[in-house]
Each structure stands twice: as structure tokens, then as C-alpha cells.
Amino acid sequence: MSTADAVVVGAGPNGLVAANALADAGWDVVLVEANDEVGGAVRSAEVTAPGYVTDLFSAFYPLAAASPIIRDLHLEEHGLAWRRAPHVLAHALDDGSAALLCDRAEDTAAGLDAEAPGDGDAWLELVRGWDRIRDPLLDALFTPFPPVASGARMVRRLGAADTLDFARLAVTPVRRLAAERFRGRGAGLLLTGNALHSDVPPDAAGSGMFGWLLCMLGQDVGFPVPEGGAGELAGALRRRAEAKGVRVVTGALVTQVVTTAGRATGVRLADGTSISASRAVLADVPAPALYQDLLADHPLPARLRRDLTRFQWDSATIKVNWALDRPVPWSADEARGAGTVHLGVDTDGFVDFAADLSVGRTPERPFLLFGQMTTSDPTRSPAGTESAWAYTHAPHDSDWTGERLARHVERMEEAIERVAPGFRDSQVARHVQSPGDLESQDRSLVGGALNAGTSGIHQQLVFRPTPGLGRPETPVGGLYLASASAHPGGGVHGACGWNAARAALGANGRLTGGARRLLARTAWDRLLRD
Template sequence: MQSGDPDAIVVGAGPNGLTAAAYLARAGFSVLVLEAEREPGGAVRTREVTLPGFRHDLGAAFFPFGQTSPALVPLDLPGAGLVWRHAPIDSAHPAPDGTCASIARDVEATARSLGEDGPAWRRIAGWHAATRERLLNALLSTPPALGPLLRLGPLNLLRLAQVALSSGRGFATRTFRTEAARRVVPGLALHTDVGPDDPCGAIVGFMLTVLASSGGFAVPEGGAGAITSALLRRVEERGGALRCGARVDQIIAREGRAVAVRLEDGQELRARRAIVADLAAPTLYLRLLASELVPERVQRAMRRFRQGFGTFKMDWALDGPTPWSHEDATRAAVVHAGDSLDDLSAFTRQVRAGALPEHPYLVIGQQSLVDPTRAPAGRHTLWAYSRVPSSIEGGWAGSRERFADRIEARIEELAPGFRQRIIARTIWAPDDLEAMDANLIGGDLGGGSADIRHQLIFRPVFPYFRYRTPLRGLYLGSSYAHPGAGVHGACGRNAALAVLEDEG
């Protein structure tokens, strides 16, 4: 980057921040990215956290948007060194009764797995194959995205609306006949904080389900940090710069325009044209901006901002692959542990009541099955999380080990002998995840609740849903803006496009 003040400062080097920086740099802006931590990536990082030689993803680990997102595809991350790996099965959903519905990029393999629900799956997969690019453009563009929506066509819009207006349970029971198939879409929705019985909750799980059948739950060779490295390469090759260990303490405004940031050490850095914040919305509006710069209505909205569920994550070093009872799970990138619709509903009720789930729903990742760089020869990593309350009575110190044991017992139900394979484990309670990445408030992975009342024009607050803020020159480009969670880069790209539009 040339000496002097940059055109744009991006606060936060998570995937959205780096995507915003890449688009601005491609447009000819001089860009400086500031990251509070010692390394970039936010929740998209990889470290040896159990034993030497075992590489674990700290946050995000599987990337259905990685090869399909209209924000990432133009950046050609494979051309920047990123290598994607795929398992034969993308998402397996076993239960103790021996059933297992599985989703793969091979439509016929999925149809065989679903048995009598195979024809229903062929219809869904066929519709998705015909509409995927238009659908992703519509869902990931700046709202209201009328042009992309209209290009879907009236019949496709009607079909999408039927899904969007359904609960996960309603859509599943209307679409599938078997309990095994019915637990897939509601189970995938619990990647966020959307339960099976939530109104208008089906769309989250539906999108993850169909993306598993197209982009798949892809694994970056070498770890999630490889995505961060590829994005950073795209920023730096156009002259952008990254500065780590630079925690922003305040955003400075003059005459109604954001013009600079002040670091924790007191240093002030000016931006000639724009500041893009890859930050939690409450952090931006309540901590980094002086209160007189933020409308009282926005301050009130941020004080009552609804975060998503907390997350309790574990990493294991294993002396062999997880011994799943069902063969599909032994070949799956991701295994979901949720026995039935009623099991998922009971789990959701317990978390919302502030209790630790008795029978935790789990998202379980098996990266080392397809990426041998993750573990020493003959050994494996395992990655898993459950959704939990953000805080519990008495704090996490007294409950960490107990709930970790409960998670291992849950896996043991589906993979007898699992505990005997464990060499080491690492536990991440919600407060640990927030300490790792300040945007994960209370262990919330999603940038706020995915409830329909927090989407579209209400994310994060009306009328500031199009990445602009009450201050000219300041933009929100994090997952707290539309379309929310997922490593798709769309929040950052759309914020960058807003900058370019305003700057002519």
C-alpha cells in the first residue's frame, strides 16, 4: 500500500472483513485492514490445540458456500492457493435406532439413502440444480434484491415462499414420510438458533440441506485458515495491507462523517473515504461510537439485540477414525446427532430455558477423513459443537467437564468404542469462544439470532439494513448484517459495494 492515509480502513480481519478489503482493493482503493488479534481470520483459523501434529479448526470448519457464493467465486480463491476436499457423503444423520438419512452431492446416492423418500429428494435436488445460481444471488445480495428475486420467476418464488413460511417440522412432515428424512432439515437449522417448531424456520435448514447437495460441506486442505490465507493474498496482491494486534477503541467522526479510528494505544489512523466494520453490531454502536453519534432508537435496539444460542465446542485427537455404527457416518464430512423431530424440539426447549441439554444435539466434523494434513499418519481429529445457553447459573467453570462428558457419551451411543480412541481433548465453552473472537458474543456463531424477526430489513436494525450506518462513510460489513452467518463473504462484499456506490 502506498504511504499516507488509506482510502479505506477495514476493522476486523474475519472472512467478511477480508472480502470487503479484497473488493475495495480490486476497485483501486488503498486499503488497511486492522485486526485486534495476533493473527487474521476471526472464527476461520486453524491451530494445534490438543497435541502437536493435530490441526483443529477453531470456529468454522465446513463451507457449503465456499465454491458457490457469488461473493467468493469472483475472487477465485483456488487460484490463490486454496484447495477444497470433499467426502463421499456431506451430511449424515444417524440415530440409535440404526437409521441414517444422508445427503451427498450425488443425487442418486442420496435418494438411495432416503429410501421411500428418494423421489421427494430428486424433486428438491432437481429444483435446486436449476435455480442455484439465481437463488444464491437473490438471497446473498443487498436487500431487497428485487432484480435477483424477479429473475427467479414466479413459480420458483412461490415454491421458495412455501418453504420460508413453514416451520422446520411443518416442511419436513409435509415433504417426507420417514422419521429419518424428517430430521434432516430441522437438524441442519440448528446450526443456528432456529428450532423445529419455530414459525418461518424451515428456510435455514432447507438452504443448508440443498447446499450440501451441490457445493457440499467442503473441507479446505490444511485447515480453515487456508481460506483466510487465500483472502489475504487477494487483498495484498492489489496493494492492501494487514496490521494485527491493532485493537480499535473508537471510531472518530467529524461533521457527521466517520473519518478515523483510534487504537487502544492511542494512535489515530485516518481513512480518506470509508471505514468498514467487520464487528458485532452492538459493539459498533454501543462501544466504538460516541453515544451522541448514534440515534437513541438504535442504541435501544442494540441494548436489546437478540443474540443466537451459545456454543459449546470440543476438539479431539484420536488414535483412529471414529467407530460409527452406521457405514454412512464413517464416510461423512459432517455427522449430525439428533434422533428425531421430538428430540430436536426437546433440545431446543431446554437451551431456551437456560438449561444444559440432557441429550445434546451435535454437529460433528471429520476433516481428517479427507484431509490427511490434519493429523499424523493413522490418526484423526474430530470437531464437534452443541448449542447451549450463552451463560449458565454458577458459570462454566463448574460445568465444562461434566457437559463435555455428556457430549462424549452422546457420540458413544452412535459410535461404540469412541472413548477408547481419545488421546486428548480440548473444550471451548461460550466464554472461551468469545475470548477467541470478540464477534462471537456469548458464543453466538451467527452474528445474532437467525429468527425471521432478525432477518432482511431488520438485520441488525431498521432502517440501517443496507450496510450503511447513521454516520456517512461508516459501513457494517459483518455477519450482523444481511444475510448473516456462513462463510460466504456476502456481508463484506455488499458493504464494499455500498462504499463504491456512495463514492461514485
């Protein structure tokens, strides 16, 4: 048996950040990963054709670029370099037109104003609002709930009336947000397409916040990609951790969190090996996997087990990767220089697509997120070619294999062909990832769900992963939830791992606020009491 101060289970971005944070505090840390390489859903490989690098899961990282947590790790000192496409994002329509999110907000505004005079000023008003609260908002998003200090800073900057306006924006459906502020369709396409990066329907409360946040991040930091592939971001996190003394163990599946006298004291691996943790165990795994599998033999409060039966996953995902022998032949010139392209639906089509997912129906006209990786980073494929991918969400309760899967991939290519005639002729090779494939390649992507649980407001903040305190502490002493199932949820920002590390350090006397931690502990006990 080996021993350490802490064991981190799972080397996705949150687990890697947690390991770095604990090592920075001087802890002896073992990071255990089931796959043969670290990164979780931040990995890349040549799966289509030689010389074409594909990001296997996530690809564009505005949250990572904006995250103060990632920034303060100084990953550029460990080999990370960011690259950006000429334009952030386009939404291509079947009529050959496109809405464009440019690198500069003024250029985005000019394009919107050309379609509907006044929309440019309305867009810049949103950007000015972002600039006003950017730092305290990011602090609030990426720190444990409730964000008292950063929330107070936001209120001071906004004042009472504007704070209420922002609170209303945060819960406004994205379709309503677009209708209230813009006359043309372009801004609504940009906002709604970005909102659908989550699984929140465009007519649902909170979708406006997701759309606004990603659009504003696009105007602020862009949608950058790691030079050489997504795996370079994970690689930089690993190199930094190992430089700080973290022991990284790959190809080792954790099957149990070991508890003694009600406290987490280590983990057991599939081969029977045990690793002892004298201070903490941090789990970068989905909440159901932690409580129902790794703690299967530990007595948990009945209320928690009941609440887990109501845990909702976000939508399944189908992803297709292509090696292309030329740039994508977009009908709309605006799409040619965009790293990310949304396509497949118009303004009303977003609603139809979301409705299909809500009732478990296969969308006949799927909404696609399309990535032009060589446009964003020329190292991804040979000169004059393109490494591309597209993904779409799909209902969970379907058999995404065989003919059913092939037909939906055909729908995806049909959608691309409508806005880029000749796309099929440019294909050198194709690689399909079904929801089952995604889960087999990363156990945390259950059923192809990318965000470790729905982003719906009923499972956010104090409701994430179950009704509680919205914090990384668990009912088991010394055990912390460090995955995207914890607040603030999905996205590559490292906050879930960072918050778990902070909680572990605080519980071991390395942070101030003992009385506050005691209150949190007793609140957990009161909430989860049988």
C-alpha cells in the first residue's frame, strides 16, 4: 500500500487543477486516472488520417482562457500556447447568409447594424455591461457558493437598479432576451446558438445567461484552442503537477473510496491495490458514480440516495470528425474564417430542435456545432487542408448504433452540405463517435453527456448535484466532489477541482474561516439527516 496526503481520483481538467492546487500548498498528492493518458474530455489524437489532429471531445476553451484559476497556473511555462481563428464564431443559414461574432466587438456590432440599424448599439451595450462586471462575475462563477465577496463587488459596481436588471437577464430565456433587445435576426442567432452549448432550451429560464456569457467571452478572450491539440492543455497541467511533486498513475481504475469510522481514508484500485490518504480524497467523477459506485458499501443518508435517483443528465452527444483535403466550401464568406460555426437551424429551428430532445424524438433537422480546427491552429493538418468536426445533441433513450446512428450522421452531413455545397467531396476520411463511444473513451461522459449533469436551473447552484449547499464537501468526512457535477458545473475552467482543493485545505487548517466551515458541516448534517 502506498500513502499520500491526498488522492485525487480522475485526471480530467478538474482533477488536474485540484492536484496542482494541493501540491502548491505542499501536500503529497497521488493522481489516479483510469485511462492510459490524462485529460478526461480534454484529449486529442490522429483518428481520421495521418497528419490530422482531432480533438476527441472538447475543443474551444473560452472559459479556460478567462478563468483566473487556469490563468494563475501560468501554463505557458509548461508548454501551453493558445491559438485563435480570424473570427470567433459564425451561424450559417441555408440561404447562404451568416451572422458573425468577430474578434472585435465593434466589428460584430457593425455586421449586426448592417442588417438592422440600432442592433450594433444594442450589442455594444451588452458588451459594456460585461466590461463593467467581468471580474467580480467570473469570481462569483468560479468560487464556492454563495459568492459573498464577489457578489458584493458586483452590487457595488452595478447599483441597486442595474443589479435587478442583471438578475432579470440571468433568468430570461434567450429567445426573449433577443426579442427585447434586437430587431434583426443576427444577434438572436449568435445568442441562441451559444445558449445551446448547454442543454437548456431556448425558451427556458437561464438560457439567456448562457448565451450572453459565451458571446461576451467570445468578445473578450475569443474561443481559443491549444496549439497542437486539446491534449496539450491537459499535458501542460500534468507537467506542472509533476514538477510540483504530484505522482500521476494512469491506467488504474479506482473501484472504491475506502472509509474508516465515517471518514475517507484512501482508495482501492481494480487490481486490488490500495492507496492511503491521510488528509483527503478528491473525486473528479460524476456524482452518481461517486455515491452509488465508489461509496456503494458506505452508509449514506437516505435523503441523499433518494435525491440521486432524480439526478438528471444533460443530453446525449453524437460527434463526427473529418479529414478534409481543402477548406470547407461555405456559401457564406463569413464562415470561412470562423473557428466555430453553428448551422442546421434558423431562429425558430432552435425551438423545434430543443422540443425534439425534450420529448425524446430524433431531430430531423439537427442543430450542429462545427469546428474548423486548422483554421484555428494551422498545426492541426497539412497546409491547404482542414481538420474538422461537428457534434449534435440527441435523446438519451435511443439505440445509437447501426442504421440509426448512420442515418443521423447522414442528417448531419446533409445539414453541412446545405450551407457548404461540395463538403462531402472534400472528405479524405471520417471518424464517428456515438454516445456509447464517448462514454467508453471517458467514463465521465455517461451516455454521451458532456457536462456531468443538466445545466437546467433546477440542478444548478444549491441544487447541484442534489439539493444542498452547492459546495464540494460531501457527507463523508475528508471526501470532496471535484467534478463538473459540482458547482459551477460543466466547462473547462478548473473551478470544480479548485473549489474542492480549497475545501480540503481549509478543513486541514490551511485556510481561515473555521467557524464558517463548522457551520457548513452542521448544515450538511441537518440537511441530510434521515
